[in-house]
Amino acid sequence: MLEKIRFVNHMQEEMVWGEQGVYANSSDLHDYSWDCTSDSYRISLFDKGVVTKTIPLVICCSSENEGLGIKNRLLEIAEKDVLALEHGRLVIGEYYLKCYITGSKKSNYLLNKGYMETTLTVTTDYPQWIKETLTSFRRNGDVLSNDGEAVAGEKRNLDFQVDFPYDYMSEMKGKTLNNTGFSSVNFRLTIYGPAVDPEIYISGHRYQVDCLVEENEYLTIDSIAKTILLTKQDGTIENYFHQRNRDSYIFEKIPAGMNMVTWDMSFGFDVITFEERSEPKWI
Numbered sequence: 001m002l003e004k005i006r007f008v009n010h011m012q013e014e015m016v017w018g019e020q021g022v023y024a025n026s027s028d029l030h031d032y033s034w035d036c037t038s039d040s041y042r043i044s045l046f047d048k049g050v051v052t053k054t055i056p057l058v059i060c061c062s063s064e065n066e067g068l069g070i071k072n073r074l075l076e077i078a079e080k081d082v083l084a085l086e087h088g089r090l091v092i093g094e095y096y097l098k099c100y101i102t103g104s105k106k107s108n109y110l111l112n113k114g115y116m117e118t119t120l121t122v123t124t125d126y127p128q129w130i131k132e133t134l135t136s137f138r139r140n141g142d143v144l145s146n147d148g149e150a151v152a153g154e155k156r157n158l159d160f161q162v163d164f165p166y167d168y169m170s171e172m173k174g175k176t177l178n179n180t181g182f183s184s185v186n187f188r189l190t191i192y193g194p195a196v197d198p199e200i201y202i203s204g205h206r207y208q209v210d211c212l213v214e215e216n217e218y219l220t221i222d223s224i225a226k227t228i229l230l231t232k233q234d235g236t237i238e239n240y241f242h243q244r245n246r247d248s249y250i251f252e253k254i255p256a257g258m259n260m261v262t263w264d265m266s267f268g269f270d271v272i273t274f275e276e277r278s279e280p281k282w283i
Helices: 064-084 166-171
Strands: 005-008 014-017 035-039 042-047 051-060 088-092 095-107 115-124 129-137 173-179 186-192 199-202 205-208 218-222 227-231 237-239 257-263 268-277
Touching: 014 064, 051 064, 064 088, 064 095, 064 115, 129 173, 173 268
Parallel strands: none
Antiparallel strands: 005 014, 005 088, 035 042, 051 115, 088 095, 095 115, 095 129, 129 268, 173 257, 186 218, 186 268, 199 205, 199 257, 218 227, 227 237
16 A cells, blocks of 8 residues: 655645655655664663655656646755755654655656656654644633543543642642653643743643743743743743743653643643654554
8 A cells, every 4th residue: 555645844835645646655764773872881872863764756647747847846845944954844644754855866757757756865863753742721621632622521530650749739720631652752831821930730740930921922831942932922032941940840751641730720721742753653
């Protein structure tokens, strides 16, 4: 079966490979390898470094004009990322790989203007397949899934591996955040104003910034970029990294499984989790 692959550049222009005249009948996108560093004959570090992959494509169109258009568009969409030094994305199912298309080796392109075989070279400095999942927590305590379905009313018998002090639980309300991956994940946490010194606990870990978030402003905590940014009403952005609560590491990854989320419900926030895998999930 031919695999459907989407390529989306940093300007959100995209091509789909696997339909309408462009086909990928094989690739090494599902392959991976870890490099290891050793110290005194013991492995001390695993890393992947910069990785290159290949995607053989066949362009086979019903008209020469259609084939010429696809050939030109393939270069123009991919080249914009390289020139701007901004990642594009390869998308398979729910997972994407941040990457650049850095080469194209062609053959059999003189037979017909509507036909060409080419092998694309894909280069990535972050060789992880990523799935983003959004969970929204509202001021009234509703938890919305990423398709907007309310799930706050569900009752679960959960055994969380954390003990909450009685006085803490009496003041904070709890909902759940499900990390469906098999390991801890990075996140982007967006807090919507108004909020005063917003404080959130996820599985007992404290995430807090000592600041004032006004109405129509939002505070973004990004564990990958290691940034804390306040976006103000006029669109300006201020760095609030030094306003973080230093008693608890604010970029702590979110554990796998079901996590208890507690806050005083005086503000709403979104959590985007970034599940990472060495290969996209087979479906």
